[in-house]
Amino acid sequence: MSVGAWEPAKSASNDQSRKEIDRTLLIRIIDALQETDAGNVPGLSAPDLLNTDSELTSASWLSGLPAAQWLEEAAQWDDEQVWALIRFFTLAEAQLQDWQGGAESPVIPLAKSLRLRKSPLAREQLLWIRQHSDNRYLPYGPI
Template structure:
């Protein structure tokens, strides 16, 4: 008789945690946020269906943010802030991509400025933005 622990294979969970960022798609999201136009009117069907992006683990966003400059990160923050309010299924609460993106800006010694913080408060009802739960 052997004593051990049986561990089921969780291939679905592994696939869930492995997300390949589409940088072209992120660039489109940045452009839409920078344009100050309605999100839903300016996104294609694939972009509208990508609500999983807003809830990806913080570590994945911190790694991906290395490919973007500070202004692009701010535009992603703007996009995700607006997406929670304007797009169905994009609500994220404490899992919002805004939180790790704001953290990355702080780590770069380029924290969100007062005007940016006020903008987030005016355009969001997510109490966790931009810094997450206490």
């Protein structure tokens, strides 16, 4: 009789290849937010930041990516760009039906990436997130 380590069966979701983040889309989102200072424009909606509804539908999978992948992606962007992505995902989650992130929202790992850089969100940024979202997990995730 041999004794070995038990390994759980892999689920279908673990077998899926990792989806790559479309950086061109993220660049467009970041540029749109930075050009219009979207976080301060009353009535701004996430759909205004992208050109077509089909683009929104096809990109909603971004909100379901694992936190580790968002942490890796955030390393590619500077603090202001990460803040732009946080604002976009906050607005998208609040205003677009298919973009619900809940406790798995991209905002959580993006905010964590700023804390890891020793550039945590400022009080004004935290208040902005609270004003524009009803997701109780933002920006730090479940306790």
